[in-house]
Amino acid sequence: MTDSATATGPLSGVRILDLTSVILGPYATQILADFGADVIKVESPSGDIMRHVGPMRNQGMGHIYLNLNRNKRSIALDLKQEAARDALRRLGATADVFVTNVRPAAMARLGLGYDDIRKVNPRIVYASATGFGARGRYAGKPAYDDLIQGLSGIAAIAPQAWGGEPRYMPLAIADRTTGLYLANAISAALFHRERTGEGQTIEIPMFEVFVEYLLGDHLSGLTFDPPEGPHYYPRLVSKHRRPYATKDGHVCALVYTDTHWRNFFKAIGREDLLVDPRFSTHGGRADHIDAVYAFVADTLKTKTTAEWIALLDQADIPVAPLHDIASLFDDPHLNDVGFFRFVDHPTEGRLRMTDVPGTWSASQPAVRSLPPNLGEHTTEVLREAGLSETEITAVLGEKAPRG
Structure with missing residues (x-):
């Protein structure tokens, strides 16, 4: 790990007040923190709800929290108290970005909406992650990953590929997709501010x-008016699109381009199929995708x-073994690039952690600090904002976590 004072990431020097919780917002702000931003995680006295999802070694330090909150500092404020809200507005005056996934109406009632923060910092980038756009009738409604997967249509597409009842993808794909978008949007807004002020x-x-x-893949025939063809991308929902069974396990392979198919037929001794209209062109294969798979x-x-891995590699056809979660840690490529590391957390002991993906020639992001305990940096951050010891005591009271 590197010291925060010597961080060289592309966002080094940017300060972000992070009022988000659960997955979407913390994922976005962890990306920005990995890129060098000083992310101050503002939590309630009970902490981000993901702190309490096990497995864990100590209360308030659950595994998902640990994997979403490195490179951040934690302060604990009871925003029901006016003194805490005043302190947060003073912090807002020192920040570049204010990001929240609390409903905008609730933030406004607290005196922490955009207009409130803009009064103390006209240059602020104020980012709200919401369930639904403010101009629509769903505005203000609660939204979670499961609801969005169902409402978007992805849960209903699953039976096309897997059979059975509608089901959710086994990961928080809507949260994390939106988190990536949020991180991009904040970065772009900062760039806009650099150019325009x-x-x-x-x-x-x-x-x-x-x-x-979702519709980038599955708008399909509905792209056209009137519609042309199916209402989904057939290749992605083919029941045969899955890891292939072999004599002793499974393999992941994609015979896709014309060159791949020529090489594949040559490798298996079936060059006669090169003239079969089901296989001879990309369009033909798309029209007969189930038969092809x-x-x-x-x-x-x-x-x-x-x-198969040896034969398909030799034929220059994309192929890979089928990993499970445990076998990922033995993947030779991931070990070559040092993707997994073991770190010693001051309270949680030995932890396995992923590194920041990617290589930068001039401003390499890095893991500078480990996920903080609740309120670990409260006093430190409030002092940086110019609060006196008397004011800090008034903000925190006797029971609030503090650093």
């Missing part, structure tokens, strides 16, 4: 972001996983 408020609605994400599936059952 203008702060602004931005709203990133989860529903709209995820529908756009089924042919590959039947073929790959004839050899072992190791044999």
